[in-house]
Amino acid sequence: MKGRASLLRLMLAFAAALWLVPVTSVMAQPADESEKEIERYRAMIGDPMSNPGFLNVDRGEALWKVARGTKNVTLEGCDLGEGPGKLEGAYAKLPRYFKDTDQVMDLEQRLLWCMQNVQGLDTADVIKRKFAGPGRTSDMEDLVGYIANKSSGMKIDPQVSHPKEKEMLALGEAMFFYRAGVSDYSCATCHAEPGKRIRLQGLPDLSKPGKQAQETMGSWPTYRVSQSNLRTMQHRMWDCFRQARFPAPDYGAPGVTALTVYLTSLAKGGELVVPSIKR
Amino acid sequence: MKRLLLSAVAFAAIGLAPAVAQSPAKVDRALLEATIKSTFKSAPPEWQARAQQDETQRICSETRNSPSTADFEKIKAREIATIVYPPDGNVMGDWKKGESVAQVGTGHQFSDKPGGRIGGNCYACHQLAKKEVSYGTLGPSLAEYGKIRKFSAEENKQAYAKIYNSHSVMPCSNMPRFGANKFLTIEQIKDVTAYLMSPDSPVNK
Numbered sequence: 001m002k003g004r005a006s007l008l009r010l011m012l013a014f015a016a017a018l019w020l021v022p023v024t025s026v027m028a029q030p031a032d033e034s035e036k037e038i039e040r041y042r043a044m045i046g047d048p049m050s051n052p053g054f055l056n057v058d059r060g061e062a063l064w065k066v067a068r069g070t071k072n073v074t075l076e077g078c079d080l081g082e083g084p085g086k087l088e089g090a091y092a093k094l095p096r097y098f099k100d101t102d103q104v105m106d107l108e109q110r111l112l113w114c115m116q117n118v119q120g121l122d123t124a125d126v127i128k129r130k131f132a133g134p135g136r137t138s139d140m141e142d143l144v145g146y147i148a149n150k151s152s153g154m155k156i157d158p159q160v161s162h163p164k165e166k167e168m169l170a171l172g173e174a175m176f177f178y179r180a181g182v183s184d185y186s187c188a189t190c191h192a193e194p195g196k197r198i199r200l201q202g203l204p205d206l207s208k209p210g211k212q213a214q215e216t217m218g219s220w221p222t223y224r225v226s227q228s229n230l231r232t233m234q235h236r237m238w239d240c241f242r243q244a245r246f247p248a249p250d251y252g253a254p255g256v257t258a259l260t261v262y263l264t265s266l267a268k269g270g271e272l273v274v275p276s277i278k279r
Numbered sequence: 280m281k282r283l284l285l286s287a288v289a290f291a292a293i294g295l296a297p298a299v300a301q302s303p304a305k306v307d308r309a310l311l312e313a314t315i316k317s318t319f320k321s322a323p324p325e326w327q328a329r330a331q332q333d334e335t336q337r338i339c340s341e342t343r344n345s346p347s348t349a350d351f352e353k354i355k356a357r358e359i360a361t362i363v364y365p366p367d368g369n370v371m372g373d374w375k376k377g378e379s380v381a382q383v384g385t386g387h388q389f390s391d392k393p394g395g396r397i398g399g400n401c402y403a404c405h406q407l408a409k410k411e412v413s414y415g416t417l418g419p420s421l422a423e424y425g426k427i428r429k430f431s432a433e434e435n436k437q438a439y440a441k442i443y444n445s446h447s448v449m450p451c452s453n454m455p456r457f458g459a460n461k462f463l464t465i466e467q468i469k470d471v472t473a474y475l476m477s478p479d480s481p482v483n484k
Contacts, residue, residue: 170306171310171314174306175314175315178311178332178340180329180336182462183455184336184455184456185455186340196415198403198404198415199384199403199413199414200413201415246319246330247319247327247329248389249318249319250318250320250321253317253319254317255315255317258314
């Protein structure tokens with residue numbers, strides 16, 4: 001029974017992928033045509049039958065509620081900013097400052113911290129499986145899918161009032177424009193002007209507040225059809241650092257959180273529709 | 280040379296002006312460097328070194344690619360000094376090999392296998408041969424680049440210099456310094472120069 005349902009989902013996802021291709025180049029299309037595409041796309045995102053990202057959401061829910069670690073407790077004692085175990089709207093306000101660590105953390109950093117400190121779980125294996133691959137699921141992608149989905153339909157609400165949040169925002173902006181490496185690239189090389197593309201791939205302008213930043217940040221985590229996996233912002237940053245010819249960033253590193261704080265601040269008021277589905 | 284200089288100044292004045300409008304937030308340099316270090320701390324040492332900036336990268340980043348006039352001249356002089364011309368003075372290689380230099384987008388990524396192909400990925404940012412429809416728009420169109428420049432020997436040399444080190448012509452250009460950063464070899468730069476400048480190349484058809 002379960003096998004048949006997931007096969008159906010896969011087939012639908014494949015069909016979706018075929019007409020999804022134009023959606024990613026939406027920026028280069030005439031407005032009314034692309035709006036129709038977007039509407040169809042949005043209808044599909046929310047449909048668990050055609051978005052395989054909801055398999056991650058289901059697995060993430062199970063992981064959230066399973067007792068693990070030396071303390072043999074669930075993650076329900078984890079405070080993601082709204083109080084222990086409170087998931088509704090938590091993702092819409094992340095990254096944010098946490099008093100117990102005196103640090104600004106994104107969802108993935110926070111989850112790792114809770115695994116270590118609430119559950120007493122050795123996270124080495126979890127970090128090894130940070131990105132799912134053939135025959136290997138990722139607890140983190142599943143959990144992020146589940147938790148982010150609890151903020152779906154809500155507005156992105158950047159937390160930038162605490163001095164440490166302000167500091168991370170400024171750091172993230174500096175990192176966005178930080179050129180280095182053998183290609184002299186920074187994020188801004190590819191994402192600082194509207195309407196640009198690399199080869200035929202449209203590039204969002206992530207250098208200023210507005211619609212492009214809102215639509216981008218409102219769509220992660222996302223099921224990547226080309227990778228057959230749900231991906232989180234940590235993966236997106238990892239992939240862009242790769243293209244920028246930077247070294248691979250550590251999972252949950254402060255610089256990735258800083259960039260996410262910066263990008264989130266540009267997306268203020270954007271609607272989260274997650275997990276989404278993309279090329 | 281004068282034309283290039285003028286266009287470089289015009290670019291600085293017009294093309295890059297919007298970047299200045301958003302004044303960079305003040306960030307403590309030591310904190311930024313510490314954050315960069317800890318973000319890549321598990322990478323091999325030679326990779327970690329790549330995340331450190333040279334002086335040109337630092338100034339271009341801090342000024343959002345709009346350096347002061349004094350810095351503009353300083354960068355230009357420094358970057359011109361890096362250019363190594365082929366020992367025999369011939370900057371024109373094999374345009375057919377140059378085509379693959381322009382097409383190939385792999386190389387120098389942490390995901391690349393050692394010994395894999397390394398290309399300049401010019402098509403990521405530029406239109407070149409008109410028959411190739413898959414091109415990006417981060418840089419200007421280079422269609423008929425050699426033809427427009429009348430296939431002159433002096434222009435060939437300038438194209439080589441531009442590819443070897445884009446900042447030698449246009450400080451804080453978004454284009455990689457392919458030769459100075461050892462992204463491409465001198466042979467590859469000669470080949471892609473020929474791809475741009477040769478009358479036989481599809482770029483000039």
